[in-house]
Amino acid sequence: MLNFTVGPVQSSDNVLALGSEQVPYFRTPEFSQTMFENERYMLEFANAEENSRAVFITGSGTASMEAAVMNFFTDKDKVLIIDGGSFGHRFVELCQIHKIPFTRIIPSFGYGVTEEQLAFFDNKGYTGFLVNLDETSLGVLYDINIISEFCRKNNIFLVVDSISSFLCDPFDMKKNKIQVMITGSQKALACPPGVSIIIMNPEAVKRVMQNKVRSMYFDLKTALKDGERGQTPFTPAVSILRQINVRLKDIAASGGVDVEIQKRKEIATDFRCKIKPFPFEFVSHSMSNAVTPLHPKSVFAYDIFTVLKNEYNIWVCPNGGKLKNEIFRVGHIGALSTDDNDILINAFKDLLQRKLI
C-alpha cells in the first residue's frame, strides 16, 4: 500500500528496521541517553529558548492536548480557542470538561484568522490561547505570526498544537514567543503512533510546577522531574521512542529542520501543481505543506478513498462526520517522493477514464 494519509504515515527504512529489534529494558543509563537526545533534538528543531523542556507522553495527540489544558490553565484563566474544525473543537470540549473559561473564534470555512478578527479580543482580559496550528481536518494553516503578535501584545499564554505542521511549515518557538508546542509521533516525525510530545518554554515549566493537577498520568510535574534523568514516570512506548531517536538523528544528519521543511514543501507543491487539471476543488485557502484537502466536484469523497484503497492499493485520507462525502485529503508527510505523487496522479487519471471522478 502507498500511504498518503496524515497519520500513521510511511516510515523510513531506518525507522522500520528498528521496529523488528527486541525492545530493550528501559530503566538503564543507555535508554536515558536516548531520551536526552530526543529532548535535545526536539528543542533544537522547534527552536525553543534556553531552559525549555520536552516531555514524551505515551498516548495519542489528544492525551497531550488534554494534559496541556489541565497543566497550563485553571478556572481563573480566560482562554481563546480557534474552533475551525474537529481538532480545534477538541480544545473547546477539553476546556468544557476541565471548566476552563473560554471564548471560541470561528474562522470562515477554509480560511485562517486575520489580524482584524483577533484585534476584537484586544484588552479583554484573555490569559490563554489554544490553537491547532494546522487544523488537520480541513488542512487550514493559521498564521502563527498574526497569532503570536496578538498574544505578545496582550500578554497571553500561547499553546500551539502543531501536531501535523511540525517539520512541515516554518516554526520558531523563540521568535514567536510560543510558550507550549504539542506534536505526535505519527505525523511528520513519521514513526508509529503512540507517543505525543509537549515542549515547554521556561514560563510554561514554571506554570506546571505551580499548578495542581487532578490526575496522575497527566501530571506533567512528574514527567518533567523524571525527564531530568532521562526517564518517564510510567513504562513508556520504548520502541517508538527509539524510532523517534533514529528519525531525529536522520533529520539532523540530512541538514536539519529547514531541509526537512523544504522537502515537504517540494512534495506538496509538486502534487498541487499536478492535481490542478482534475475535477477537484482546493478546500483550504491557507494550506500547510503537510496536507492538501480536496473536494470532488461530482462524486462522493469517501468513494474515492474506497476505490483507491481497494483497487489501486493507495490510501488517501478520508474525512469523518459531516464532511465524509465532501472532502478527502492527500498527505505529504512521511517517506514519500514526487515519484509517489505520480503514482497517485496516474490512479486519478485512470479514475477519470473510468468516469469514476
Next chain:
Amino acid sequence: MLNFTVGPVQSSDNVLALGSEQVPYFRTPEFSQTMFENERYMLEFANAEENSRAVFITGSGTASMEAAVMNFFTDKDKVLIIDGGSFGHRFVELCQIHKIPFTRIIPSFGYGVTEEQLAFFDNKGYTGFLVNLDETSLGVLYDINIISEFCRKNNIFLVVDSISSFLCDPFDMKKNKIQVMITGSQKALACPPGVSIIIMNPEAVKRVMQNKVRSMYFDLKTALKDGERGQTPFTPAVSILRQINVRLKDIAASGGVDVEIQKRKEIATDFRCKIKPFPFEFVSHSMSNAVTPLHPKSVFAYDIFTVLKNEYNIWVCPNGGKLKNEIFRVGHIGALSTDDNDILINAFKDLLQRKLI
C-alpha cells in the same frame, strides 16, 4: 541482550517481524477487523462472561489504572485497596487524587492476604476492591479465590489489575465474578509497551455508562462506543495493536491460554529449582509464574543487575526506591526457554567463582 525483566520482554519472531512493516492507515474496515479479533481473544483468554467488553487504551498500565479508578468509582464509594508494594500503592495515590474514599490492607512483607484479614472488613459497607493481583514490585501473587469470595459475599465491585499475572497464572473472570481486569501489552502479551487493556463485565460496562468522568482521554464511554465498530476515539498505537493481534492468534493456535500458562509455569519452576544452590533468598511466599524476586545475601542487588548487563549481556529486573539494593527480579515472561534459564544460571555460576555474589 537476553531479557529477564518483567517488561518490556522478549517478543516472538512473528511479533518482531510485524514491527518492521509499514503501519497501515487505521480508519478502515480492515483495521476494525483486527480490533474485533483482539477484543474477542482477550475476552476468551480471561474467560469473561457473555456481553463483556475489552477496550484498548494507548498508554502505560498506569493510564488504565487511572481510567479504572475514574470510571468505576465515585466519591460515594468506599474502596478496599491491597497496598502491598509500589503498584498497589499506586491505586492508593489514584484514589487520593480522585477523592475516592478508601481503606488500605497492608499484607506482611512478601506474603499475600488471608481470609482472616479480609473477614475483618465484612459487612462494613465497602463497595469496591482494587488489587494488583501479582504485586509485580515484590512478586507476590494474591489469592484470587480468597479475594473474590470476600467480594462476592459482601457484594463488592472487584477491579483486578492483572498486568503481570495475565497469561501466567490461572485467571477466570466468570468463575471468580471479577467485574474488571486490566493488563498491558508489554508483560506476558510480550509486545512492545504502549497499550493497556481494560476488560469489563456487563455490570462494569453499565457502571461506565452511568458515571460522569471529568476527562476526555480516560472516558471509557467513548472507547466502548467506538469499539462497537472496531475503532478507538483517538489515533491508537496501531503497530502495537497489530502485534497484539499476531500474539493472541499464536496463543490460540498453540492450544490456548492454559497451554500458555503451563509454559510459564515450567520456565518459572525450572528456574526456581536451578537457582536454589545460589546465595539468594526468595522474597515472596506466594509467587506468580511471572517473576521470581531474589534477595542476595551478601551483595547489593543493583550491582548484580549492573554486572549482568555490562559483562554478560543479560538484563534482570532491578527494583527501584528503598529496595534497590535489596531485591532484583528474574522474569519468566516473553519469548524465553529453559535453555535461556541455563544461560543466566551459568552467569550466576561465573559470578560465584568471581566472588561477586
